[in-house]
Amino acid sequence: MVSNQRSAKPVCKKIPFQIEIFTISFLFFSMLASVLFAQDISENTADSLKQQLLQLREQIKRLEQKQAQAELQQLKQQAWQQASSTDEKPEPKSFKSGQRSLQALNPxxxxxxxxxxxxxxxxxxxxxxxxxxxxxxxxxxxxxxxxxxxxxxxxxxxxxxxxxxxxxxxxxxxxxxxxxxxxxxxxxxxxxxxxxxxxxxxxxxxxxxxxxxxxxxxxxxxxxxxxxxxxxxxxxxxxxxxxxxxxxxxxxxxxxxxxxxxxxxxxxxxxxxxxxxxxxxxxxxxxxxxxxxxxxxxxxxxxxxxxxxxxxxxxxxxxxxxxxxxxxxxxxxxxxxxxxxxxxxxxxxxxxxxxxxxxxxxxxxxxxxxxxxxxxxxxxxxxxxxxxxxxxxxxxxxxxxxxxxxxxxxxxxxxxxxxxxxxxxxxxxxxxxxxxxxxx
The missing domain is CATH 2.40.160.10 (Porin)
Structure with missing residues (x-):
């Protein structure tokens, strides 16, 4: 039941994460292409690109962990809401006729x-x-x-x-x-x-x-x-x-x-x-x-x-x-x-x-x-x-x-x-x- 509720959630909340992945991937492949096909690049430039590549990988890892924590927190919140709605019992309705108690009227x-x-x-x-x-x-x-x-x-x-x-x-x-x-x-x-x-x-x-x-x-x-x-x-x-x-x-x-x-x-x-x-x-x-x-x-x-x-x-x-x-x-x-x-x-x-x-x-x-x-x-x-x-x-x-x-x-x-x-x-x-x- 939890998976059905997750699928019903709008996907617009994941768009920022995809944009970040796409951007980082684009930069990654661009830089990789530059390294492979550029014949005149110097040794210092290669080291710099390698360092940037490691930083990008680390950033991608942190973003993935952040997204996983967000999804776990969302699942916990949905489970808590489901448990709360199950434990609550509706208050019984009391019906009053408005008539006086006959026993109270007895002398x-x-x-x-x-x-x-x-x-x-x-x-x-x-x-x-x-x-x-x-x-x-x-x-x-x-x-x-x-x-x-x-x-x-x-x-x-x-x-x-x-x-x-x-x-x-x-x-x-x-x-x-x-x-x-x-x-x-x-x-x-x-x-x-x-x-x-x-x-x-x-x-x-x-x-x-x-x-x-x-x-x-x-x-x-x-x-x-x-x-x-x-x-x-x-x-x-x-x-x-x-x-x-x-x-x-x-x-x-x-x-x-x-x-x-x-x-x-x-x-x-x-x-x-x-x-x-x-x-x-x-x-x-x-x-x-x-x-x-x-x-x-x-x-x-x-x-x-x-x-x-x-x-x-x-x-x-x-x-x-x-x-x-x-x-x-x-x-x-x-x-x-x-x-x-x-x-x-x-x-x-x-x-x-x-x-x-x-x-x-x-x-x-x-x-x-x-x-x-x-x-x-x-x-x-x-x-x-x-x-x-x-x-x-x-x-x-x-x-x-x-x-x-x-x-x-x-x-x-x-x-x-x-x-x-x-x-x-x-x-x-x-x-x-x-x-x-x-x-x-």
């Missing part, structure tokens, strides 16, 4: 389960509100997905033996304005701390007695809008203001199914770094909404005079987690106060005050123990001097990040009729999915 789905054994510690083994036995509380289906670069959604469905209930479903724009996020949909409201959490994420089996007594069994979970502003650090290391406007559909505090719009909530949270291992968080909450009925009920039009429900709350959280040992040791103290004033027909009203406080210590990565104290006035008219309190010790063992067991004892007392005084529960919760025991 993140987590499932939580909550079941428990319950014992009523009296001679009957039951009361009006509780009875001993095994129970399945809820299967929680939690869906989360980024909708686009600007917003995300969270959906929580609760499956119980009684049916399916929508827990939360909302869309959040994390940065609709600088340091401001916006949420729209159905969500648990930011009244204090615990009202925002789901039951499976609580530090105890149930919500505190004051929360369920004053805010209702399900707490505040309504439909509307929420805006959170991460404020400048004016008086704390960090502060956040949450404003929420929702339907007054909580039938314990507001108008229920004949809700009045709006019910307005404001929550101010202040964060302080006490030291590198400890932080303090203080929150203040206020809320107001109408509870008078306006609309149609059983085919009858109802238009009651305006009545208001006013709520106030205070929450304090202190958390100590030693540096480099936060997964093995910690101490948490959290307390909240709730106050409600609900206007009723005939110039009556309900005013109730309640709160809780609990402390929890982590002994190691898997074992936690704590004690909660509850106190509340009953949510009734003329409740002055009436109260209920609870003492709730508990211990929690995390088998892993996915499985948790909790043993809890409730002792209730007060000066109002009690349904259950001694109650013990063994709770099992488990989770599957990327978010596991997410509180909200």
């Amino acid at each position: 993140e789905i987590s499932v939580t389960g909550d079941a428990y054994l319950q014992g009523v510690l009296n001679e009957d083994g039951f009361s009006e509100a509780h009875r001993s036995g095994a129970y399945f509380r809820v299967i929680g289906l939690h869906i989360q997905s980024n909708l686009d670069p600007f917003s995300l959604t969270k959906i929580a469905l609760e499956v119980t033996p009684e049916g399916i209930e929508l827990g939360e479903a909302y869309v959040t724009w994390p940065n609709v304005l600088k340091n401001i996020s916006l949420t729209a949909g159905k969500f648990r409201q930011q009244f204090g701390v615990l009202n925002r959490w789901h039951a499976h994420g609580l530090d105890q089996f149930e919500f505190p007695l004051a929360l369920t007594t004053i805010l209702g069994e399900e707490g505040l979970n309504q439909i509307g809008f929420s805006a959170e502003w991460l404020m400048p650090a004016w008086w704390a290391h960090a502060s956040a203001l949450t404003m929420q406007v929702t339907n007054g559909q909580n039938d314990h505090l507001f108008a229920g199914s004949l809700f009045s719009f709006p019910a307005v909530l404001a929550h101010l949270k202040n964060y302080y770094d006490v030291n590198p291992a400890t932080y303090l968080e203080i929150g203040i909450t206020g809320m107001v909404g109408e509870n008078n009925l306006r609309g149609f009920q059983d085919g009858q039009r109802i238009d009651e005079k305006q009545r208001l429900t006013r709520l106030a709350g205070l929450d304090v959280t202190l958390l100590w987690e030693p540096l480099n040992k936060a997964h093995y040791h910690s101490f948490l103290w959290r307390s909240e106060l709730y106050y409600a004033d609900k206007q009723l027909p005939l110039n009556q009203n309900i005013s109730a005050l309640g709160g809780y406080s609990y402390a929890e210590f982590r002994f190691n990565e898997w074992l936690h123990a704590g004690l909660r104290l509850d106190y509340t006035q009953p949510f009734t008219i003329d409740n002055d001097g009436k109260y209920i309190y609870q003492v709730v010790p508990y211990i929690t063992w995390w088998q892993s990040h996915w499985v948790r067991l909790r043993l809890q004892y409730n002792y209730s007392d007060g000066n109002v009729p009690l349904q259950t005084r001694h109650l013990i529960r063994l709770q099992l919760t488990w989770a599957a999915g990327p978010h596991k025991h997410e509180r909200y």
Whole structure:
């Protein structure tokens, strides 16, 4: 193949060499003829011609060597080019359809389960509100997905033996304005701390007695809008203001199914770094909404005079987690106060005050123990001097990040009729999915 490539090369490059050979040969034969046929040439002239002839022969030899080297170099260059073209592999072409990956569009789905054994510690083994036995509380289906670069959604469905209930479903724009996020949909409201959490994420089996007594069994979970502003650090290391406007559909505090719009909530949270291992968080909450009925009920039009429900709350959280040992040791103290004033027909009203406080210590990565104290006035008219309190010790063992067991004892007392005084529960919760025991 190399010889074919050489023959294909133009011969014009050899013309200078041929001219030189022809010229030198011509001179050589001319001089030789002069020597042979010139009779009168002298001895000195013959020697000179002989010397010139030797020089011409030497020059011809050098030219031949130069031409041979040039041809060898040309052959090497052609061989190198041929080897290079053989070793190079063409780059594979990549074809892109321009379509989005369907797998990336799939939402993140987590499932939580909550079941428990319950014992009523009296001679009957039951009361009006509780009875001993095994129970399945809820299967929680939690869906989360980024909708686009600007917003995300969270959906929580609760499956119980009684049916399916929508827990939360909302869309959040994390940065609709600088340091401001916006949420729209159905969500648990930011009244204090615990009202925002789901039951499976609580530090105890149930919500505190004051929360369920004053805010209702399900707490505040309504439909509307929420805006959170991460404020400048004016008086704390960090502060956040949450404003929420929702339907007054909580039938314990507001108008229920004949809700009045709006019910307005404001929550101010202040964060302080006490030291590198400890932080303090203080929150203040206020809320107001109408509870008078306006609309149609059983085919009858109802238009009651305006009545208001006013709520106030205070929450304090202190958390100590030693540096480099936060997964093995910690101490948490959290307390909240709730106050409600609900206007009723005939110039009556309900005013109730309640709160809780609990402390929890982590002994190691898997074992936690704590004690909660509850106190509340009953949510009734003329409740002055009436109260209920609870003492709730508990211990929690995390088998892993996915499985948790909790043993809890409730002792209730007060000066109002009690349904259950001694109650013990063994709770099992488990989770599957990327978010596991997410509180909200």
